[in-house]
Amino acid sequence: MNRRTFLRGAAATSAFAALAAAGCGAGNTTESIVATRAGRVRGIVTAGVHVFKGVPYAAPPQGVDRYLPPHPVQSWTGVRDALALGPTPPQPPTPPPLDFSAPPIPGADYLNLNIWTPDPGSARLPVLVWIYGGGFDTGSNGLYDGSAFARDGVVFVAMNYRLGAEGFLFLDDGVANVGLLDQIAALAWVHDNIAAFGGDPGNVTIFGQSSGAMAVGTLLAMPGATGLFRRAIMESGAGNICYSTDTAHEIGQRLIAKLGVEPTRDAVAAVGVERVLAAQTTVMGDLAQQPDPQRWGGEPGCRINMWRPTLDGATLPAKPIDAVTAGAGADVDVLLGHNGEEGRLSLVPFRNLDSVTEEELTTAMRMYRLPVDRALPAYRAAYPGADPGALLAILQADWYYTIPGLRLADARTSAPAATYMYEFAWRSPQFDGQLGSCHFLEVPFVFDQLHDRRMQWITGPNPPQQLADIVHHTWVQFASTGRVNWPHYEPARRTTMRLDLQPTVVDDPCPVRDLWDGVELY
Numbered sequence: 001m002n003r004r005t006f007l008r009g010a011a012a013t014s015a016f017a018a019l020a021a022a023g024c025g026a027g028n029t030t031e032s033i034v035a036t037r038a039g040r041v042r043g044i045v046t047a048g049v050h051v052f053k054g055v056p057y058a059a060p061p062q063g064v065d066r067y068l069p070p071h072p073v074q075s076w077t078g079v080r081d082a083l084a085l086g087p088t089p090p091q092p093p094t095p096p097p098l099d100f101s102a103p104p105i106p107g108a109d110y111l112n113l114n115i116w117t118p119d120p121g122s123a124r125l126p127v128l129v130w131i132y133g134g135g136f137d138t139g140s141n142g143l144y145d146g147s148a149f150a151r152d153g154v155v156f157v158a159m160n161y162r163l164g165a166e167g168f169l170f171l172d173d174g175v176a177n178v179g180l181l182d183q184i185a186a187l188a189w190v191h192d193n194i195a196a197f198g199g200d201p202g203n204v205t206i207f208g209q210s211s212g213a214m215a216v217g218t219l220l221a222m223p224g225a226t227g228l229f230r231r232a233i234m235e236s237g238a239g240n241i242c243y244s245t246d247t248a249h250e251i252g253q254r255l256i257a258k259l260g261v262e263p264t265r266d267a268v269a270a271v272g273v274e275r276v277l278a279a280q281t282t283v284m285g286d287l288a289q290q291p292d293p294q295r296w297g298g299e300p301g302c303r304i305n306m307w308r309p310t311l312d313g314a315t316l317p318a319k320p321i322d323a324v325t326a327g328a329g330a331d332v333d334v335l336l337g338h339n340g341e342e343g344r345l346s347l348v349p350f351r352n353l354d355s356v357t358e359e360e361l362t363t364a365m366r367m368y369r370l371p372v373d374r375a376l377p378a379y380r381a382a383y384p385g386a387d388p389g390a391l392l393a394i395l396q397a398d399w400y401y402t403i404p405g406l407r408l409a410d411a412r413t414s415a416p417a418a419t420y421m422y423e424f425a426w427r428s429p430q431f432d433g434q435l436g437s438c439h440f441l442e443v444p445f446v447f448d449q450l451h452d453r454r455m456q457w458i459t460g461p462n463p464p465q466q467l468a469d470i471v472h473h474t475w476v477q478f479a480s481t482g483r484v485n486w487p488h489y490e491p492a493r494r495t496t497m498r499l500d501l502q503p504t505v506v507d508d509p510c511p512v513r514d515l516w517d518g519v520e521l522y
Contacts, residue, residue, distance in 0.1 A: 029044050029045065029046050030044070030045045031043070031044060031045070032044065032045045032050040032052075032120060033079060034050075034052065034120050034196050034197055035196055036055070036193045036196060037075075037192055037193055038056070038073045038074065038075040038076065039075050039076040039077065039078075039079075039080055040078070040079045040080065041055055041079065041080050041081075041082040042079045042080065042081050042082055042083065043082050043083065043115075044083060047147075047151075048118060048151075049116055049117070049118060049147050049150040049151060050115075050116070050117045050118070050119075050120055050150075050197075051114075051115070051116050051146075051147075052082040052113075052114070052115040052197070053082050053083065053084055053085050053086065053114045053115075054082055054084060054085055054086025054087075054109070054112045054113075054114070055080075055082050055086075055112055055113045055114070055115060056073045056074075056086070056109050056111060056112050056113075057073055057111055057112065057113050057159070057185055057186045057189035058070035058071060058072065058073050058111040058182065058185050058186075058189075059071040059072060059073055059074050059111075060108035060109045060110070060111070061108070061110075061111065061162070061166070062108055063269055064265050064266045064269040066162075066166050066269055066273075067165070067166055067169055067175070067178065067265040067268060067269055068175060068178065068265065069175070069178055069181045070111060070178075070181060070182050070185045073189070085102065085105060085114070085141075085142045086105065086107070086109055086110065086112035086114075086160070087105045087106060087107030087108065087109050087110040087112070088102070088104045088105045088110055088140040088142065088160060089110045089140065089160055089161065089162050089163045089166065089167070090110075090163070090164070090166060090273045090276075090277060091104065091134075091137060091138045091139070091163050091164060091277070092137065092138065092164070092277050092280060092281055094134075094138050097349050097457060098345075098349065100143075100454045100455075100457055100458075101134075101138075101139065101140060101142065101143040101454070102140055102142025102143050102454075103142075104140070105140075105142070110160050110162075111160060111161070111162075111182060111185070111186075112141075112159075112160050113141070113157055113158065113159050113160075113186060113189070113190075114141050114142075114144075114146070114157070114158045115146075115155065115156070115157050115197055116145075116146030116147055116149060116150040116155070116156040117150055117155045117156075117197045117198045117199065118150045118151065118153060118155075118198065119198040120196065120197050120198045121196075121198055122195070122198070123198040123199075124195070124198070124199070124200040124203075125153055125154060125155050125198050125199055125200060126153070126154050126155070126199070126200060126203045126204075126205065126479045126480045127154070127155045127156075127157065127190065127194055127199040127200060127201070127203060127204045127205065127479075128146075128149055128154050128155070128156050128157070128204075128205050128207060128475070128479050129157045129158075129159065129186070129187065129190055129204060129205070129206045129207070129229070130144055130146075130156070130157065130158040130159070130207060130208065130212070131159065131161070131183060131206060131207070131208035131212035131213075131215050131216060132144065132158070132208065132209070132212050133208060133209045133210030133211045133212040133213065133236075133237070133440070134163070134210070134211060134212075135210070135211050135303065135305050135307070136163060136164070136167065136168055136179065136211045136214075136305070136307040136308060136309075137163050137164045137280070137306065137307050138163065139163065139211075139212075140160055141158035141159060141160050143454060144158050144447060144449075145447060145449050145452065146158065146447075148447060148448035148449065148472060149447075149476065152472070152473075152476045153476070153480070154476055154479055154480070155194060155197055155198055155199035157186075157190055157194070159182075159183065159186040161179050161180075161182035161183050161186065162178055162179045162182050163179060163307070164276075164277070164280055164306075164307055165255060165268065165276050165280060165307070166178065166179070166276075167179025167180075167182065167307065168248075168307040168308065168309070168310070169252055169255065169265070169268065170243070170245065170248035170249055170251070170252045170310045170312070171249070171252045171256075171263050171264070171265065172245065172249050172252075173264070173265070174314075175265065176248075176310045176312035176314070176315055176316070177222075177309050177310055177312065177315045177316055180215060180218060180219070180222065180309055180315065180316070181224070181315065183215060183219065183225075184219070184222065184224045184225050184228065187204070187206070187219075187225065187228040187229060188228060190204060190228075191204070191228055202230065203230055203479075203480075204228065204229045204230055204231075205229065205230065205231035205232065205233060205478070205479040206219065206229045206231075206232050206233070207232065207233035207234070207235065207475070208233075208234065208235065208237070209235040209236055209237070209440065209442075209443055210235070210236050210237055210439065210440065211237065211241075211305075212235075212237070213233075213234035213235050213236055213237025213238065213336075214237040214238070214239055214240065214241050214308075214309075215237075215239075215309075216232050216233070216234050216237070216239070217232075217234055217237060217238045217239020217240065217320050217408060218239045218242070218309050218316065218320050219232075219239075220232060220239060220320060220323070220324060220328055220329035220332060221239065221316060221317075221318060221319070221320040221323035221324065221328050221329070222315060222316055223317070224315060229332065230332065230333065230482070231332060231333040231334070231335075231478065231479060231482055232329070232332050232333070232334050232335075232336075233334075233335045233336065233475065233478065233479075234334070234335075234336035234337075234405070234408075235336075235337065235338075235442060235443070235446070236337075236338050236339060236342060236400075236401045236439060236440075236442075237400075237401065237404075237405075238320075238321075238336060238401070238404040238405045238407070238408040239320030239321070239324075239404075239408065240320070240321065240400075240404035240407075240408070240521060240522055241305065241308050241309070241400075241522060242308055242309045242310065242311050242316070242319055242320070242522065243295070243308045243309070243310045243311065244310075244311055245310060245311065245312060245313075247295050247296075248308075248310040248312075251283070251296070251306060251307075254283045254286065254287075255268075255276075255279055255280065255283055256268070258279035258282050258283055259271055259275065259276070259279050280306065283306060284304045284306050287304045287306060288304050291367065292367075293367050293368060293399065294369075294520075294521075294522060296308075299363070299364050299367045299368070300356075300360040300361075300363055300364045300392065301343060301346055301347050301356070301360070301364070301392050301393075301396060302343075302346055302396060303346060319522075320408070321404075321407060321408060321411055324408060324411045324412060325411040327415075329412075329415070329417075330412070330414075330415040330416060330417060331415075331416060331417050332417050333417045333418045333419075333478070333482035334408075334409075334412065334417065334418070334419045334420070335419075335420045335421075335422065335475075335478050335484065336405050336408065336409065336419075336420075336421060336422075337405065337421055337422035337423055337424065337496070337497075338397060338401040338402050338405055338423060338424070339397070339401075339423070339424045339425075339437045339438060339439060339440075339441055339442055340397075340423060340424065340425045340427075340436070340437035341390075341393050341394060341397065341427070341436035341437045341438055342393070342396065342397035342400065342401050342402075342437075342438060342439040343392060343393030343394065343395070343396030343397050343400075343438075343439070344393040344434065344435055344436045344437075344438040344439070345435070345438040345439035345440060345441075346396065346439070347389065347392065347393055348431050348434045348435050348436075348438070349431065349435075352389075352434070353387065353389030353390060353393070353434055354387065354389060355389070356387070356388045356389035356392050357388060358388045360388065360392060361376070361388040361391055361392050361395070362376060364392060364395055364396070365395065368395070368399050368519070369519050369520065370515065370516070370519060374515065375512075375515055378512050378515050379391050379394070379395065379512060382511035382512050383511075393436070393438075397439075398510070398512065398516065399521065402510055403510075403513070403516045403519075403521065404521060405421070406421075406494065406510065406513065407521075409421055409489045409491075409494075410491050412489075413490065413491055417482070418482055418483065418488055419488060419489045420478070420484050420486065420488060420489055420497070421489045421494065421495065421496040421497070422474075422496060422497045422498075422499055423496055423497070423498045423499065423506075423509060424437060424441065424442040424445075424471075424499045424500075425437050425498045425499060425500040426441070426445075426464070426467055426499070426500050426501065428441055428458060428459055428460055428463075429460045430457065430458060430459070430460050435458065438458070440458060441458055441459065442471065442499070443455075444458070444459050444463065444468070445463070445467055445468045445471040445472065445499075446471055446472060446475050447472070448468045448469075448472040450463045450465060450468050464501055466501065467499070467500070467501055470499065470503060471499055474499075484497070485497075486505050487505070493507045493508065494507060494508040494509075494510075495507055496508075496509050
């Protein structure tokens with residue numbers, strides 16, 4: 001195995017001094033060194049929290065390895081600095097105003113982790129591992145600050161994983177779901193190393209939002225992930241977006257055609273990262289001319305989701321909902337939920353809700369396979385006074401998040417582990433109040449990260465700290481004990497906690513749930 005030597009001695013001292021001088025910790029910053037199985041890493045300690053950034057969990061993927069399953073991390077001698085964010089996975093730019101995340105960082109070592117802990121050593125604290133969202137084609141761990149979790153006695157880990165073609169290209173060549181295999185590799189690293197950071201490898205909770213939540217739900221069904229986590233939290237996603245091999249192969253062949261190369265991973269790797277990213281964008285434009293929510297999306301008000309996990313029969317043998325129904329993840333405690341007006345994030349920043357027409361609304365209903373003659377009056381009756389734009393945002397939420405979440409919870413009826421359901425209902429004042437309880441809005445509250453300016457474009461400048469206290473504490477409690485302060489979900493009542501300034505327990509809160517009975521979602 002290759003052994004690499006990293007910054008140490010006087011040079012490391014200089015680097016650390018520069019970091020401290022830059023203002024980290026307001027003069028209270030000290031260093032912290034932890035030994036992983038691959039080598040020692042140097043982090044910083046600020047306000048009692050030990051922070052390690054850019055810690056590798058796998059070897060840097062280069063050449064054709066960019067499109068192949070991860071290799072074990074290479075060991076090193078000396079002490080490796082873990083003082084700054086590591087490189088981020090290659091990805092296309094995110095359109096404004098959704099480009100609020102951390103800027104991309106170039107470099108090959110993008111299979112890395114950030115870790116926050118209050119007590120490296122033998123404390124055996126609960127562990128939370130975050131999987132970011134972004135449609136499986138954008139995102140990184142740099143936006144998410146785990147300080148509040150560490151402050152409250154939890155070891156927090158945020159991973160990077162491969163996106164787009166690098167993570168999800170399917171060529172029917174025996175390789176699939178490389179991005180999910182990255183996630184499994186990261187979880188295996190956590191299992192093997194987190195005790196050195198004060199975490200309990202037997203008390204790991206994975207959690208994610210949007211495609212990160214889809215990944216969490218999918219990991220429940222992946223044999224390679226069995227035993228690597230004890231609990232799971234899904235925020236707006238339930239493992240409900242997967243491709244058949246036929247559709248995944250079609251996507252792969254479209255990319256190959258744009259690149260003009262042979263259908264091999266070597267050939268794709270040889271053209272370089274920038275050409276692949278440009279070809280992805282072109283294919284997404286083509287798919288937008290053929291909207292299909294059962295495959296890649298693109299219905300009115302929705303973006304194209306070109307990359308998804310593939311039901312390849314090996315890494316992912318069955319649809320997550322079918323696997324869970326058959327007992328997969330039955331020993332894993334689950335907390336899942338959605339936001340009240342998810343679809344507003346894909347509409348409001350780009351167009352006024354008032355501009356949505358009834359034709360667009362009914363077109364979406366047809367594409368979701370709902371009977372319009374029943375669905376339109378049912379939604380109008382359930383949400384009196386809502387115009388077509390508001391109804392389209394709710395409809396999208398039901399298709400992508402609410403109904404799949406309910407079905408996953410129903411599938412766990414006989415599971416011995418607990419299942420809990422929530423709905424985040426607080427409404428953002430942004431965009432003249434039109435943003436509402438949109439997609440992603442719960443994240444700053446979960447992380448107790450309300451004062452982060454990058455988050456305030458969605459929360460507004462004065463979001464309620466009392467709600468962050470409630471939501472953040474609930475996530476910490478669940479990670480620590482597997483329990484929350486409301487009853488288990490069970491199909492007879494579908495008990496749900498509605499998270500708002502005055503949290504309320506409600507039963508069966510989706511007023512159009514019956515309308516979706518028998519509708520095949522994906």
